[in-house]
Amino acid sequence: MFRGIVLALVAVTMLSSSALAGGGSGGAKKDATIKVSNDYSVVQQSRIGVILDQTNDQLTAIGNAANPETAFTNAGGKFLTQGEIATFKVKAGNHRITVVDANGDILKDTTKAVARNKTLSVNASTL
Numbered sequence: 001m002f003r004g005i006v007l008a009l010v011a012v013t014m015l016s017s018s019a020l021a022g023g024g025s026g027g028a029k030k031d032a033t034i035k036v037s038n039d040y041s042v043v044q045q046s047r048i049g050v051i052l053d054q055t056n057d058q059l060t061a062i063g064n065a066a067n068p069e070t071a072f073t074n075a076g077g078k079f080l081t082q083g084e085i086a087t088f089k090v091k092a093g094n095h096r097i098t099v100v101d102a103n104g105d106i107l108k109d110t111t112k113a114v115a116r117n118k119t120l121s122v123n124a125s126t127l
Contacts, residue, residue, distance in 0.1 A: 032114040034088045034095060038080035039123040048107065048124055049100040050086045051077035063104045072104075080124075092116035099124045 036050045049072055054062070058075065065071035073079070078086040092115055099108040108127040114120040 030117040032090050032092045032116055033119040034090055034097065034112070034114055035085050035119060035121045036080075036088075036097060036099070036127075037085045037121070037123050038082055039125050040082060042082045044125070045082070045101055045107070047079060047081050047102050049077050049079050049104075050124065051075060051098050051100070052088050052090065053096050054098060059098065059106070068104055072100075090114065092118075097122070097127060099127060 034052065038045070038048050038050075040046075040048065051059075051062075051072060054075065062068055062071045062075055062077075069079075076088075078088075080086055094111050094113050096109070096111050098106060101107050108124060110127045112120055112122065112127075
């Protein structure tokens, strides 16, 4: 009898500890998402790069790197061909979105807000 009570208490303790450790669905909040689509026509821009939250100095350093494409992707940037979509997981708030052409020249540069647990979908050509 005593052994049964001890096993029951151990089972209850294990169940409650997993809920307190985040095993439940109640307390966790999702981050936000930004999706940028390359809606340029192939004639306008067959390939673009999208990067978030870079300062002007960081963008200049990427452009001046020995291999700018590698520097761009290492900094979190993504290259898109026409029709592709880049997805970025971010914290809620304001984010700078920069779109560059194949030469690294800035096509669009703007700041957009995204709320927690929401997805902001934008077209590169109309940022």
